[in-house]
Amino acid sequence: MKNFKAHILIVDDDDRIRDLVKEYLNQNNYLVSTARDSNDAFEKTKVIKFDLIVLDIMMPGKTGLEFTQDYKKKIDTPILLLTAKGEPSERIEGLEVGADDYLTKPFEPKELILRINNILNKTKSLEIKRVIEFGNIKIDLKKLFIFKDDQRLKINSTEKLILEKMLNSPGKIFKREEIAGLIDLDKERSIDVIVTRLRKKIEETPKSPKYLQTIRGEGYVLWIE
């Protein structure tokens, strides 16, 4: 619960703003991905289930409004629009196409955080929905299930701790001791056994894992997407 981060997608064509916002959100304990336009954003949302999308209205290609309108028809990830002008008409339009909130540029970073927390709190009934999707796997850390194809597999408490940790830092190599510390296991082979068990649940072919891989002599790493 403690160390799960909400995953936010920032979509803006201005590199400077994107990096600034990313940096700031990182500092505030969010996991951040970025996209430079609607197409890019759309590709990313196919792979990852974000908790929130922050979207600039003015973008080359499909605008933020258009993206919102299309996207919201299919998925209801909350969307926060960034509008350049403070005009009511544009704000209204944003809400009408389905955005959950908007923020007028320029804004203070602090206000962005407040808005984001506000949305996340409301839309997830005070809890972040902890659902991660990659490949044909869906992991729901709240409901403690892994959906693979059409199976629903239970996640037990040890598995949850490990997944939580690894999902929070995809691509990071976790040494055995690190995983062991997490769950108070230090018995040599125990970790291996849990990893095997997890692989059976999240991998299509557990013998040659795609996501939860071994780094020989180092530990394990979880690759999503």
Place this chain on the structure above:
Amino acid sequence: MKNFKAHILIVDDDDRIRDLVKEYLNQNNYLVSTARDSNDAFEKTKVIKFDLIVLDIMMPGKTGLEFTQDYKKKIDTPILLLTAKGEPSERIEGLEVGADDYLTKPFEPKELILRINNILNKTKSLEIKRVIEFGNIKIDLKKLFIFKDDQRLKINSTEKLILEKMLNSPGKIFKREEIAGLIDLDKERSIDVIVTRLRKKIEETPKSPKYLQTIRGEGYVLWIE
């Protein structure tokens, strides 16, 4: 639920604005009461449970911010603040003291309605259906019967409370304490026994439950499909 109107309290010291907003909200099928200052508002909230309070920040006496801060400590009726200035600092302050949203004056009436709907949609407690069917089970919480195959089984009051709660959030894991708190049971085996009893009623094979499942170390979850 068709003819239920949300009851909104408008708090503003400007008669003109109060009446305008009231008129507009009336047209949009809201039930509206008004108050001219924080004291007045506070008195009214003692008597009526509003669905939403729309509050001007600038008021003689206690300001909207102060009202919000005090009020939110006790009751969590949603509050929408009206700010005269568009300055980020004031907007931030509003959210920090607990307001659910703010709107910068001047605003278009239409935008107010959107904002209000937005808040109400998010906060309104979903009214649960009184008759739920899933699999070959039908649960009638009004008549207090469970129909399984061609049996008609009684639901007692404890069972009703639990079913009501769980049916309202299918897929959510309820911790034992949560269930216990609901019905003031906290004795060691009591929950288990009730769960066993419920399973006998709603499950085809109570020993390997399909709907009312155990999440070891966590609690219970009800899956309906």
Place this chain on the structure above:
DNA sequence: GTATCATTTGATTTATTTTTTAAAAAAATA
């Protein structure tokens, strides 16, 4: 006041999870 139904409780059984073991497989190294 008795009958009926609901709840509590401890003892016991059952089920699930975790750890250990050990052998096989895979990878690295000589």
Place this chain on the structure above:
DNA sequence: TATTTTTTTAAAAAATAAATCAAATGATAC
């Protein structure tokens, strides 16, 4: 290719949590 090291995995054993049962107690209705 042979040897060593590390990882994988199945299966057994141990630990822990939950389910069940039955008897006792309590509550409510008639």
